[in-house]
Amino acid sequence: MGRALPQNSCMGRITIRDVAKAAGVSTSAVSRVFTDGASASAATRARVNAAAKALGYRPNALARALVGERTNLVALVIGQARNVFDSLFLEALADALAKHGQNLLISLVHGESAVDEGMMSALDYQADAVVVAAGTVPLATSERCLRLGVPIILCGRVLEREGVDCILGDNRDGARQAAELLVRGGCRRIAYLGRGPTAYSDSEREDGLREALAHLGLAPVATATVDPDNDHGFAAATTLLSAPQRPDAIFCGTDLIALGVLETARALGLRVPEDVAVVGFDNVPMSAWPSFRLTTVDFPIATTAETVVERIQARLAEPNLPAIVRRIPTRLVARATTRRIP
Amino acid sequence: MGRALPQNSCMGRITIRDVAKAAGVSTSAVSRVFTDGASASAATRARVNAAAKALGYRPNALARALVGERTNLVALVIGQARNVFDSLFLEALADALAKHGQNLLISLVHGESAVDEGMMSALDYQADAVVVAAGTVPLATSERCLRLGVPIILCGRVLEREGVDCILGDNRDGARQAAELLVRGGCRRIAYLGRGPTAYSDSEREDGLREALAHLGLAPVATATVDPDNDHGFAAATTLLSAPQRPDAIFCGTDLIALGVLETARALGLRVPEDVAVVGFDNVPMSAWPSFRLTTVDFPIATTAETVVERIQARLAEPNLPAIVRRIPTRLVARATTRRIP
DNA sequence: CGACGTTTTGAAAACGATTGCAAAGCTACC
DNA sequence: GGTAGCTTTGCAATCGTTTTCAAAACGTCG
Incomplete structure (x- = not known):
């Protein structure tokens, strides 16, 4: 029972009973002093506070x-925290939760299949x-959450399912902005380089590019994928940029990939943006560094995290809200890797 | 009571009692089936498992x-997760804890003074x-932990105090390796650029540099500090590199700062390492990128996290262990920003 | 078949709080 | 002073587990 210490010698763990005894009141009184909105006379309040202190x-x-009916614990199931983007989100989420007195419980999962395990642990x-x-939500697990009245907020992916709110960036619109900038800058041979189809956002970004180009009577001249873990696009970019009919612009699913493309271009002696223009997505801090000055689509991470937290509060207050899909607006940030528009 | 759902209609929350009833056994039996090391006959075990499933x-x-006497919750009080280094540590720690069935509770604190609050919340x-x-541990708080039998592991800083284990990189030795490499490469005018004295590791690294140089009959020609949050050394590096008596090497407290120096050198038209050599500390993934190829001191983050977790287990098994200070060895990784040693 | 050690079992007491309920106190008004 | 109405209070039940303890079941052996 309890910790290894003898509980009378050093008063290991102080309970509500100890305070009650010291203040000469019942445990209920102490409890009421510590839960706001409960009634307690000024006198007992003072005595309890003194004893507690x-x-x-x-x-x-x-x-x-x-x-009670709240734990003030919110679980985050995330694939990796090493990724700049993910860790920025983690930080933003922790901050936003703190404002509501909620704490962050982390489930770091490896691979899509482990999402289930992470969620279960959260429910435990x-x-x-x-x-x-990270990845998507298994049906059985989302149903369990629904039954338990635990809201699920899915980030970076759309899943039309009862009780699952989805919050993600407006990837298509971001891609459209990028495409229009490139075309207006004179690019016609535009390629796409992103993580494979496992990355939901990337595929939306690719679709967005395709649609926007189609609108302008164009189509991507090439599409390539990058191993999402191991490199940030060196190999794929080298292939793309060494092709006989080299693209005059590469739109990347991720800033990290775009930076890889920049480095590859540099290594191949190509000028950016004169020989090839490059656009990324996310606007991670590194993109602004003087060595890169990457044109990219800004993904407002803080807004996303705040929206997530707002939605959590809303659902906790009103559990039967219909599921939503909320798109956070994205905005192109033109820097030095695309041609200047007059 | 409970969630908003009517508890009989959909069986909102299944308790041990429900399982006991379904299996026709007592709650004790169910509990024993779910705690390993407890005795239960094969027959009841089967029936309970079936009912539970x-x-x-x-x-x-x-x-x-x-x-019980364990929560399997380990709290991490951390200053920021946006920093590559910190987020790598967070990830490594979560992984290492998962191997022991422990979960990670995050307290993101802003500023040193908030460490206390984060720790208190962990204790709650x-x-x-x-x-x-992040920062250091207030005396009152460490005493409370000690009284409660909760181990504290302090990372990246030494604090000689009962019950506080300290685990950190061997900063001095890393700095020594860097200094020797630079000197053997012919550098004589070596400067130091790091975060201010608030960053404990940085000051150890600076001391290490100073000591190693002294051993070789040298001294740093300049020492400058960088705002730990806002930039990664552009301003300070510009000052340093534009001085009339320019240093021929800069040893940086952090890779991020070193990358800033590289960029500054590039902007000023200086060749690295011919005009100025640069060494960082930490060996974050970015340092290996082709654009940088930064010589740096590797800080084994995974080892650190594993050591932290091992120490936690050791202390939980044997609460009265004397406090230790464990140094994780660091190792120089020579890349392209220092001169080749014959 | 009875005695005896060894599992296996269930009843009940924790763990540290909150909260419904009814009694007690208080104020104010007639 | 008596009573209505309101606030404050304490008792006891509850939340979902684990665990102690003693009784029951079981297998073995004489």
Whole structure:
């Protein structure tokens, strides 16, 4: 029972009972002083606070969660945190949650199949909500969440399913902006380079490019994929840029890939944007560095995280809301890797 | 009570009692089937498992934690996750913890003063251990942890205090390796550029450089600091590299800063390493990129995280271990920003 | 068949809080 | 002073588990 320490010698864990005894009131009184909105006279409030302070009492969040209906724990199921983008999102989410007094429980999962496991673990800890930013959500798991009244927020992917809110960037529109900039800058042979079809956002970005170009009477001259883990596009970019009919622009699914393309172009002695223009997606901090000055589509990570948190609160207040798909607007940031538009 | 759903209609939350009833056994029996090392006959085990599966039962981790002596929750108090280094550590830690069935609770704190708050929140949730990777640990808080039997692991900083284990890279030795490489490469006018004195590791690295140079009869020709948040060394590097008596090498407290120096050198038309050699610290993935090929001191993040987790297990098994300071060895990785040694 | 050690079992007491309910206190008004 | 109405209070039930303890079941052996 309890920790290894003898519980009377050093007062290992101070409980509500200790405070009650010290203040000469019942445990209910102490509880009421610590839960706001509960009634307690000024006198007892003062005595309880004094006793609690003297003893160093803090309510046990676990016990509180067991009986109450909130744990103030929100789980984030995420594929990797090493990725700049993901870690920025993690940070933004933690910040936004903190404003509501909620804490972040991390489930780092490797591979799509593990999403399920991560979500289950979140449910074991009675998380108030589950944010999934890796792969998709298995049907059985989302149904379990629904039954348990635990909101699911899926980020970066659309899944039309009861109880699953989807929040993601407006990838198609971002790609459209990029395409129009490139075409207006004189590019006609535009290629796409992204992660494979496993990356939902990337495929939307590719579709967006295709649609926008079609609107202008064009089509991508090439499409290539990059191993999402191992490289950031060196190999694929080399192939693309060494082809006999070299593209005059490459639109990339991700800034990291675009930076790889920049490096490859540099290595091949090609000038950017004169020989080949490059556009990325996400606007990670590195893209702005003087060495790169990458034109890219800004993905507002902070707004996304705040929207996620707002949606969580809304659903906790009103559990039966219909599922939504919310698109966060994206905005082109023109820097030095595309030609200047007059 | 419970979630918003009527608890009989859809069986919102399946408890141990439901399983017991379905299997025709007591709750104790169910509990024993789900805790390993407990005795249950093959027959009941089978019936309980069948019932649990049919009902979709999973034990409530919170209730379990309330009575048991482990929560399997480990808290990480961290300053920022946007930093590549920190996010790599976060990921490595989550992975290492997962191997022991432990989950990661994140407290993202802004500023040193908030470390206390983050740790307190961790204690509220009865975390089994607290890993601090931001600033230092207030005395009162470490004493509270000690009293509660919660191990503290402090990363990246030394704090000689009862119950606080410190795990950090061998910054001095890394700096020594860098200094020797530079000097053997012919550099004599070596400058240091790092974050201010608030960054403990950086100051150790600076000291290490100073000591190693002193050993060789040299001293740093300049020392400058960089705003740890806003830039990665452009301004400071520009000053340093435009000085009348330009240094022939810059040793940086961080890879990010070193990359900033590389960019600055490039912008000023200086050749690296011929005009100025550059060495970083940490060996973040970006340093290996073809555009940079930064010589740097490798900080083994995965090893650090594993050591942290090992130490947590050791302390949980044997709470009264004396505090340790463990140095993780660092290793120089020579790439293209220093002169080749014959 | 009875005695005896060894599992296996269930009842009940924790764990540390919250909260419904009814009693108690208080204020104010007639 | 009595009573209505409101606030404050404490008792006890509850949340979903684990675990102690003693009883029951079981197998073995004399």
